Amino acid sequence: MLAYVLRRLAVAIPTLLLLIVISYILMHFAPGGPFSKDREVPAAVLANLNAKYGLDDPLWKQIWDYLYGIVVHFDFGPSFVYPDLTVNQLIAKGFPVTLTYGILSFLLAVLVGVILGVTAAIWHNSWLDYLAVGISIGAQVLPNFVMAPILLLIFTLWYRLLPGGGWSFSDPTFWIMPVIALATSYMASITRITRSSMLEVLGSNHIRTARAKGMPERRVILRHALKPAMLPVISYLGPVFVSMITGSVVIDMFFSTGGIGKSFVDSALNRDYAVMMGVTILLGTLTILFNLLVDILYVWIDPKIRY
Amino acid sequence: MTKFFATTALVTVLSLPVYAAQPAEGEKLAEDQSLSFWILDAIKTLDPQLTESRTDSDMIRQLFEGLMTQDDTGAMVPGMAESHDISDDKLTYTFHLRDAKWSNGDPVTAGDFVYAWRRAADPETASEYAWFVELMNLENATAVVKGEASPEELGVTAIDDKTLEVKLSKPTPYFLKTLDHATTYPVPQKVIEEHGQQWTQPGNLVGNGAYVLKSHDLGVKATAVKNDQYYDAENTIIDEVNFITVNDQNIALTRYQAGEIDWFNLIPAGQYPKLKEEFPDEAISVPWACSYGYVFNLSEKGPEALKDLRVRQALSYAIDRDIIVDKVLQGGQKPAYYWTHWAMEGFEEPEIEMANWTQPERMEKARELLTEAGYGPDNPLKLKLMYNTSEDHKKIAIAVQQFWKAIGVELTLENYEWKVFVDKGNNQDFEVQRYAWCADYNEASTFLDWFRTDGDNNGMWSNEEYDQLLADAATEENPAENYKKMEQLLIGDMALAPVYHYAQPNMIKPDLRGVPLDNVMGDWYAKELYRVAE
Numbered sequence: 072m073l074a075y076v077l078r079r080l081a082v083a084i085p086t087l088l089l090l091i092v093i094s095y096i097l098m099h100f101a102p103g104g105p106f107s108k109d110r111e112v113p114a115a116v117l118a119n120l121n122a123k124y125g126l127d128d129p130l131w132k133q134i135w136d137y138l139y140g141i142v143v144h145f146d147f148g149p150s151f152v153y154p155d156l157t158v159n160q161l162i163a164k165g166f167p168v169t170l171t172y173g174i175l176s177f178l179l180a181v182l183v184g185v186i187l188g189v190t191a192a193i194w195h196n197s198w199l200d201y202l203a204v205g206i207s208i209g210a211q212v213l214p215n216f217v218m219a220p221i222l223l224l225i226f227t228l229w230y231r232l233l234p235g236g237g238w239s240f241s242d243p244t245f246w247i248m249p250v251i252a253l254a255t256s257y258m259a260s261i262t263r264i265t266r267s268s269m270l271e272v273l274g275s276n277h278i279r280t281a282r283a284k285g286m287p288e289r290r291v292i293l294r295h296a297l298k299p300a301m302l303p304v305i306s307y308l309g310p311v312f313v314s315m316i317t318g319s320v321v322i323d324m325f326f327s328t329g330g331i332g333k334s335f336v337d338s339a340l341n342r343d344y345a346v347m348m349g350v351t352i353l354l355g356t357l358t359i360l361f362n363l364l365v366d367i368l369y370v371w372i373d374p375k376i377r378y
Numbered sequence: 379m380t381k382f383f384a385t386t387a388l389v390t391v392l393s394l395p396v397y398a399a400q401p402a403e404g405e406k407l408a409e410d411q412s413l414s415f416w417i418l419d420a421i422k423t424l425d426p427q428l429t430e431s432r433t434d435s436d437m438i439r440q441l442f443e444g445l446m447t448q449d450d451t452g453a454m455v456p457g458m459a460e461s462h463d464i465s466d467d468k469l470t471y472t473f474h475l476r477d478a479k480w481s482n483g484d485p486v487t488a489g490d491f492v493y494a495w496r497r498a499a500d501p502e503t504a505s506e507y508a509w510f511v512e513l514m515n516l517e518n519a520t521a522v523v524k525g526e527a528s529p530e531e532l533g534v535t536a537i538d539d540k541t542l543e544v545k546l547s548k549p550t551p552y553f554l555k556t557l558d559h560a561t562t563y564p565v566p567q568k569v570i571e572e573h574g575q576q577w578t579q580p581g582n583l584v585g586n587g588a589y590v591l592k593s594h595d596l597g598v599k600a601t602a603v604k605n606d607q608y609y610d611a612e613n614t615i616i617d618e619v620n621f622i623t624v625n626d627q628n629i630a631l632t633r634y635q636a637g638e639i640d641w642f643n644l645i646p647a648g649q650y651p652k653l654k655e656e657f658p659d660e661a662i663s664v665p666w667a668c669s670y671g672y673v674f675n676l677s678e679k680g681p682e683a684l685k686d687l688r689v690r691q692a693l694s695y696a697i698d699r700d701i702i703v704d705k706v707l708q709g710g711q712k713p714a715y716y717w718t719h720w721a722m723e724g725f726e727e728p729e730i731e732m733a734n735w736t737q738p739e740r741m742e743k744a745r746e747l748l749t750e751a752g753y754g755p756d757n758p759l760k761l762k763l764m765y766n767t768s769e770d771h772k773k774i775a776i777a778v779q780q781f782w783k784a785i786g787v788e789l790t791l792e793n794y795e796w797k798v799f800v801d802k803g804n805n806q807d808f809e810v811q812r813y814a815w816c817a818d819y820n821e822a823s824t825f826l827d828w829f830r831t832d833g834d835n836n837g838m839w840s841n842e843e844y845d846q847l848l849a850d851a852a853t854e855e856n857p858a859e860n861y862k863k864m865e866q867l868l869i870g871d872m873a874l875a876p877v878y879h880y881a882q883p884n885m886i887k888p889d890l891r892g893v894p895l896d897n898v899m900g901d902w903y904a905k906e907l908y909r910v911a912e
Contacts (some may be wrong), residue, residue: 082794329598
């Protein structure tokens with residue numbers, strides 16, 4: 072097991088390097104640059120800007136300097152578009168926000184989704200099942216960009232209960248709407264996956280055996296059905312968790328959270344090379360780590376899987 | 379007239395009282411004097427010499443003050459300079475500074491301006507607005523920006539702590555109007571040298587404006603509070619200014635209605651009439667110094683068809699500007715038949731033939747011209763129109779596609795994201811492009827300069843007479859005539875099809891007073907605003 076983890080981590084490093092190099096090259100070939108403006112920057116100023124940010128060096132040297140900066144100094148360089156900030160500062164400001172609402176949304180989606188899914192499966196074809204499926208379909212057709220304005224209308228404009236946007240780590244009223252808006256559609260998917268997987272497990276032989284030997288239903292479900300039923304849910308949750316904690320441009324835009332999702336999209340549109348690379352690396356690292364984590368969880372849940 | 383000026387050399391031009399918030403009689407001030415202003419995008423920088431965005435400038439204007447500021451009509455009034463003298467040849471300006479302090483208590487000196495202006499031009503700073511110093515025609519500006527002369531050679535000198543001397547390379551009628559642009563604001567050398575790039579962070583930033591930065595949460599909110607060191611602090615009523623970022627205009631409108639935003643200055647296209655009906659006292663549309671049009675590519679890379687004046691005229695005539703303004707935008711914009719925004723100070727409306735025709739007349743002329751040029755049902759004119767991603771640009775482009783279809787033009791719409799759009803435009807890689815320009819200062823030349831032969835001019839239109847008129851305008855006592863003639867040349871040759879002049883449809887809380895609605899530049903100072911008790 073340890074050997075497996077080490078092996079996976081060893082592969083992760085070249086993967087990340089490759090990600091950086093490819094992203095850097097792709098980014099470079101996108102038309103327009105950080106300093107293309109509708110009023111053209113005079114040639115002399117452009118030359119100075121390029122020199123300041125090292126964009127006049129050959130591509131291989133730029134990539135080398137960039138990697139060197141990260142590995143040796145953990146320095147992602149200055150932002151090209153937000154000259155007051157370095158990329159490290161930008162990420163340090165935005166990522167904790169994203170992480171907070173991402174984790175909360177994830178917990179909410181998993182908790183509600185699993186409970187609804189399991190309930191629906193146990194009381195299959197009862198009104199509880201229909202209610203759970205109804206809620207899940209309702210949530211599914213309300214993507215966050217529809218959910219956000221609706222929440223704002225209800226809680227900010229009509230009832231004036233919650234602030235319509237902004238962020239504060241000390242005031243949870245700012246968190247509520249982003250968390251709900253981000254969680255809903257994931258919650259719906261989790262409900263559906265849990266329900267169908269649970270139904271399948273409940274119809275399997277080992278459950279029939281457990282019931283036949285007179286085990287109480289509660290124990291059958293908690294002890295024998297829930298764990299195997301969670302496998303497909305967990306394989307779904309791995310990537311979901313990464314995408315939730317790495318931010319949502321929709322949530323950041325609609326609720327002005329200052330999260331990293333908006334910065335990432337902006338950096339691409341602004342050709343803010345340094346921010347784009349910094350966030351790409353952050354997201355790449357998180358994706359690799361959480362995929363590994365999910366694989367480890369598998370072993371713990373399903374003894375049939377071995378590495 | 380000339381004689382009069384000659385005999386009154388070194389006239390002290392301005393020496394007026396400070397402009398400040400003045401509640402009218404009988405108005406009772408509200409307890410809460412905080413202001414929340416909406417901004418669409420995050421503030422990119424609060425460094426006056428580095429900024430290039432209007433959003434940043436709106437905040438920077440509260441934190442710093444230039445030699446001049448503007449009153450509520452946009453006219454220039456004394457700021458840091460109490461008065462100034464202009465030499466006979468209009469090449470030397472001498473500014474006499476008032477007693478003012480930085481927010482850390484240090485005095486504001488002429489040296490602070492010298493430092494800031496050199497900093498703006500210095501290639502080391504790599505400011506994207508370095509060209510503004512060239513536009514001001516400061517002596518040696520171009521050489522300094524190009525790195526051919528040292529920043530010390532720039533035409534700005536501190537005679538003593540209170541006297542600033544500026545030398546221009548040529549007489550520049552709009553020079554004083556450039557002095558309220560962020561690029562020209564003084565900055566504290568000591569603080570910048572101490573903190574480097576981090577000097578604009580809350581706690582580090584030292585300014586000479588009416589407010590001082592308290593917090594800045596990127597993409598969320600920036601707050602400035604009253605600066606007690608400001609020379610006119612006793613007349614400043616608003617004590618806290620919040621800049622709230624909301625990236626979606628409709629959400630911003632919801633938050634305005636929920637009372638979280640006090641002033642929202644860009645109602646989405648099409649929504650103004652409904653809001654005006656519902657909130658007649660709050661929805662206010664005012665002219666705003668930007669113009670919108672379609673530029674024809676006349677360079678070698680452009681299509682052959684567009685090199686024919688008749689084709690360009692036909693295309694311009696066929697655009698039904700009233701429909702665009704009244705049916706698409708609906709926010710108080712005006713149809714444009716010339717390029718300069720109609721409300722620019724000192725600008726006189728030029729006589730443009732097509733402006734007086736009815737739309738059916740224009741359509742008839744357009745069809746005739748296109749047929750004359752050899753295009754018809756058998757040989758339809760095919761063109762591509764490039765615009766950048768935006769709902770409004772798209773709506774207008776679709777309308778134009780229909781207008782041009784009516785005269786037999788097959789128009790393909792090409793949508794690009796901003797950076798690609800800009801790149802293609804600057805490289806003449808387009809046929810027809812959407813273009814808009816917002817004034818940098820309140821004078822027509824800010825619009826007309828674009829079409830100078832060696833100006834920015836993506837369409838590569840060129841006219842010697844036009845260039846000469848622009849150059850001459852600099853020394854004219856009254857350049858309005860030149861500008862009028864230039865517009866006639868520009869539209870006579872249809873270098874572009876002007877479409878509309880901007881307006882700024884605002885939502886302003888009824889208790890917020892002093893909003894400078896008559897300032898076509900859209901510039902405002904929180905120190906002039908106040909809130910009344912309801």
